[in-house]
Amino acid sequence: MSKFRPITFYSSQPADTSAQYQLLPFRFTQLDDSRYVATNIAGEHIVLDPPTLHAFVGHKLPATDPAYITLRARHFLSDAHSRMGPDLLAIKVRTRYDKLAYWTGLHIFVLTLRCEHSCPYCQVSRQSEDKEAFDMSKQHAERAIALALSSPNPNIKIEFQGGEPFLNFDMMKFIVETASTWNTKLSRPKNLSFVAATNLAVINEEMLDFCVAYNVDISTSLDGPKDLHNKNRPRSGMDSYERTISGIKHVRQRLGRNKVNALMTTTLASLPLVKEIIDEYLSQGFNGIFLRPLSPYGFAIKTKFFRAYNAQQWLKFYDDGLDYIIELNRQGVDFREYYAATILAKMLTCQDPGYVDLMSPAGIGLGAVIYNYDGTVYASDEARMLAEMGDTTFKLGTVEDTFEKLFTNDTFLTALEESFAYSSPQCNDCAFEPWCGADPVFHWGQQQDFSGRKWESEFCQRNMHIFKGLVSRMESEPFVKNLFMRWANRC
């Protein structure tokens, strides 16, 4: 007698549909022995067991299966009850790629090659302190600033590197002041920001005054507790750690708590010490750590530091570190791992974090560009490091070249095209492709191939392991899923 229809009226298929459901574009990759990860074209994922996956693909999955309902809601299939999938997927894909057109946001200025540290893993061919021939000149700086400001990106970040950039403080001041002034004259001024990558060993009050006045952020190196850090990063006096710590405290006092962040490099000596390294970051008041492997460039290659450990060893280091950090969060400490957070943003949102090494199309040129002390322009930091080793494949040109000449460089365009992950045979049907990236510089350096044979690639090996690890951890515990959601949304 009720005027209301039961849910079965709404769940039964209309009589005129022939197929029960249609598959929307998706890919799947094995997660472990008993599960697959499937991703739709917007990078949203679902974990399925093999029987469910096979039934799904074979058009035999019943509409009453809970997996069916989720697959429909998450746009893996389309049926008579909703045809919104393609439109919503299109919006999500467009959102993911939206910021691509902003073009280069990170502009790195190598102010000098001079440095008073002698870190064996350094990717730069540093020069000793007194050689001013290795400083960036005013003319080069002006040309580089002009190029940086001509990028269509509304947000321009200028990063100072070296050697030790504060050894060429005059040039840093000149660039900050000039860029800021020229910016105000643009018809649409950029949101301009500055950061200096420094070992903090030579920083003084005048420099800090300047950083305060012009809002220059500080990025420094902290490899871990004192002994590890000093062993990794020798300088005369063997006091790199002490200087770094006191530098951090000083910068925080003058600039603000969140104006300094730290990066670490993993050496063979670091491998057994991941908890100690994290504890060091905790006690120095950092909100997180970026666990990253050694890059195969520069002195790292020369001194064989790069080959001192393999991908497996590093992944163990990483997993132990991430699990320790998760445990810290369980105890109420808000501390995050930034590489995971970057990947989680790509997994759990449609916002592109713009991390150069995990972009497809590749982040070279598009994401970052580097103006070397001698006026040469490279498509990325790693591209410059490759050049230090004698391989100038990714040199775009010089600061005397026009914007057009630099970005229509043949090799650059070819590298973008050939490394495009979606067009690489293994990546093309990998479930993790939406979360991953192309790294033509790495693959060129390792395999002399922009796209690379991914089954031989440590880039692929490393990332696949991490993707699977993040998915597994989220599946096993709601606490971790919520934690990772917060990391993905940067809150």
Add this chain to the structure above:
Amino acid sequence: MVAQFILEFDAKSYSVLAVQKACHRYSGQASFEITQRLELSTIQVIVFPRTTKNEDALMQNIRTEVLDQQMREVVRAETAGVRNLILAHAFSRTGLIHEDGLPPGKSA
């Protein structure tokens, strides 16, 4: 007599270009003679290794590389539309797009 090995690839499954590219990658370890045997519908490759070490591994690697290059061609062709669209979008605000709407470095 220089050692030589003969590899044959089915011309219906592999393009000459893919075979050439694969050989080119190994030109540091061998030199090659590539012939299309149209009557047999095969592509014949004579491999002249530069050293006698690890010849079996070299042959395996070349075969694997030919398959890889062939896959690359197929996938690249299939995904050209999507790739061009996304690259064009990336370049869309740089002022470097041609009138035909393709990103720089490409022609219709």
Add this chain to the structure above:
Amino acid sequence: MLKLRGRVSYRGSRDLEPRLLQVTENLKFPHALRGKRALLISHVPNQLSSIPEGFGAVLLRQESFLQDSALGVPLDSGVYVLPGDYSYLAEGDIVRLSPQTESISVIFRRRTPNNSILLTDRCNHYCLMCSQPPKNVEDSWLLEEAFELIRMLPGDTENIGFTGGEPTLYGDGFISLVAAAKANLPHTSLDVLSNGRAFANDEFAGKLASIAHPSLQVGIPLYSDDPVTHDYVVQSPGAYDETLRGILNLKRFGVRVEIRIVVHLQTLPRLVQTCEFISRNLLFVDHVALMGLEITGFTRANLDILWVDPYDYRDALSQAVNVLRTVGMNVSVYNHQLCVVNQDVEKECRQAISDWKNEYLPVCDDCEKRAKCGGFFSTQIMHKHSRHIKPFR
């Protein structure tokens, strides 16, 4: 609960049509405007010998005024005797008076910040929990009256709402009404409650957007990420797709949209997934409201398939809010008492129940959070509420 409409005792001509009149207590109100006013007499001053003439209607708080003071009934206006239920009626309120049915409807109250204008009882949905059950009647006079009301409202009115039924069933008539609201009340924010389906039509959505109302929000219910569940709750196949399309169109044209989810036994199982769906697909929506059940209308008929004690789903509610909050969306919880939710959603809880149907239990007198708590629907107090109501001390 305030009584907003009902039958009253009436004296006067029955030929008069129903009309909207603004209440005044001013016996000396200017003659030229008296025709549009209803004179409210709360007490009879000694000097008054007869009821002033020329008013659209006269409202007496007491029957005795007519008998004791021998006041004559004016020829040109009817006299309504208001029972005590209408003691809240005050200067500036607007009433609809119907001599033929001897009834009064209080359409607008000056002292409350939220006034809802019912545009129609017709609807193309039939929600299991509808608090305003649809009627298939010709009631376009309500739309005409709404135009008139908008012209009568004071310019400093903070906010009005358009509700139904489904307001957009009027098509271009609805659009004209929104335009009239902008023209007459440019400083009044407007909340429209709609199932959003009419906006699946690009042109219609575009027309609404072109009005460029300075402060408009369309509140649209979405009950699940699962189309079958949503269509079932609203009892209309195909509702899910059209509603989503309507939301997308409105956002494409820059109109503010709020998504409303009523939490009950049918929407609860996928509440968290629904919020996840919103966070991935509808991130650009301006606000999401998670709402408690009002025990009126169809809800009472379907209570067995709808009722779940909010205290029992407090963790799911927390998780749902957490999903939306984490991605940075604006989220509110309506119609839940503070003692039945977890503390982590307290700051999202709002006092959102219209004052005329908002009440508290006696046990709430002791509660230290009473001032912040939204309290109950009167119908919850009357018929069904959580068994876990407990004052905070």
